[in-house]
Amino acid sequence: MLEFWYEFASTYSYPAAMRIEGLAEEAGVAVAWRPFLLGPLLYEHQGMKDSPFNVVPVKGEYMWRDMERVCAAEGLPLNHPSQFPRNTLLAARVAIVGLEDGWTPAFSRAVYQANFVADADISDPAVLEPLIAEVGAAPGAVLDAAAGEAAKARLKEHTEMARGRGLFGAPSFITPDGELFWGNDRLETALRWARDHASMETA
Amino acid sequence: MLEFWYEFASTYSYPAAMRIEGLAEEAGVAVAWRPFLLGPLLYEHQGMKDSPFNVVPVKGEYMWRDMERVCAAEGLPLNHPSQFPRNTLLAARVAIVGLEDGWTPAFSRAVYQANFVADADISDPAVLEPLIAEVGAAPGAVLDAAAGEAAKARLKEHTEMARGRGLFGAPSFITPDGELFWGNDRLETALRWARDHASMETA
DSSP: OEEEEEOTTOTTHHHHHHHHHHHHHHHTOOEEEEEOOSHHHHHHHHOOSSOHHHHSHHHHHHHHHHHHHHHHHHTOOOOOOSSSSOOOHHHHHHHHHHTTTTOHHHHHHHHHHHHHTSOOOTTSHHHHHHHHHHTTOOHHHHHHHHTSHHHHHHHHHHHHHHHHTTOOSSSEEEOTTOOEEESGGGHHHHHHHHHHTTHHHHO | OEEEEEOTTOTTHHHHHHHHHHHHHHHTOOEEEEEOOSHHHHHHHHOOSSOHHHHSHHHHHHHHHHHHHHHHHHTOOOOOOSSSSOOOHHHHHHHHHHTTTTOHHHHHHHHHHHHHTSOOOTTSHHHHHHHHHHTTOOHHHHHHHHTSHHHHHHHHHHHHHHHHTTOOSSSEEEOTTOOEEESGGGHHHHHHHHHHTTHHHHO
C-alpha cells in the first residue's frame, strides 16, 4: 500500500494524480488517496499565506515551465489557471466524503482537470456538481455532507495526520514502513519502495 | 553541452557531481562545470541567511533522510556533516581557478567527499591543500590565485550569471537552448534534453 497525500491547489499533484493508478497497478501496490490542506502547514512551517510559487516568483517561473515539460512528456494537457492558487477547501471536503464509497480518485482527477486544464473555479459548488455527478454520486447530498461537521472534522484530521507525519509539500507519498517521499518525480521510487518493503507491513 | 551549476554547501549537488560525467558520456553531451554561490540568491529571493534546510526544519529532516536513500541507491557514502552548511567561498574560488586547466571537476568531487563523507571543514585552506595537490595543481599558487581579485571577480560573475538565468537552487542544469532544470533528480532529463536539442546550438 502507498499513501498518496495531495492538495488540489498543488500543481505537481495534478500529474501525480493522473499517473499514480496505472503505475501502482504495474507495481502491484494499492493506493490510499489522502486529500489534505497544505495551506495550514505552509503557514506553520514557513509563515507563508500564499503559494510558495507566488511568494518566491523565480521559483514560480521555473515551476510553470517545468510543469509544461512534465505534462508534455506524459501527454497531459495543461493550461495555466487564471487564478492561482484557488481555494480548495470545498473540493477537499467533497473528496473526503467520497472516500468510503470509492469515488474519490475519479473525482480528484476531475478536479485537477477542472483547475489545471479547463481553468474552472473549483471553489464554486456549481463547478463541482457535474464532477460529482460524473462519478455516480448525488451532488446535492454530497455537497450537504461536505458542509457537515463530520466532513470538516475528517479533513482536519487528515491535515493533522499530515503534520504529524512530517509532510511539508504535495504531492507526498508514505510507505507502510513510514518512508516519506515528496514530489511527483518521486512517485516511481515511492512505489518501488512500497513494493520492496511490503513484507514489513505483515511481518 | 550541459551547464552544471553547483554550490559546495548544497547536499543534492554532491550526488549530482558524482554522477554527471558518467551519465553525460553515455548521452554524448559535454559538461560545463559552473561553481557559484547560492547564498546571495537565497537571501535575495527568500530573505534567507541560512540553508533552507535549517530555516525550515521539517524540510531538513526530510532532506537528510532522502539524501541517505539517494546516496545508498547510487552506492555513494554519506555522513551527515557536523557543521551545516559550511562556508564555501574559498572552495568556490579555488574551483574557479581550476576551470582553465581542467581540474575543476575532479577537485569539486573531492570537495564534496571532504564535506559530506569525511566531515572535513572545507573552509580551511589546510583541508583544501591536499585536494588541490591530488588533482595535480600546486596548492600554494592556487590558493594565492584564489585569493586574488581575478578569481573573486570571476566567482561574482558566475553568481550574477546564475541570477540572470533564473537559478534559485542547486544543483541546476541549463541546456544550450536555455532550459533550466533544478535538482539532482532532473539530471537525466536535462541530459536527454541537451542531447535532443543539440542541433539548435549549431543551427
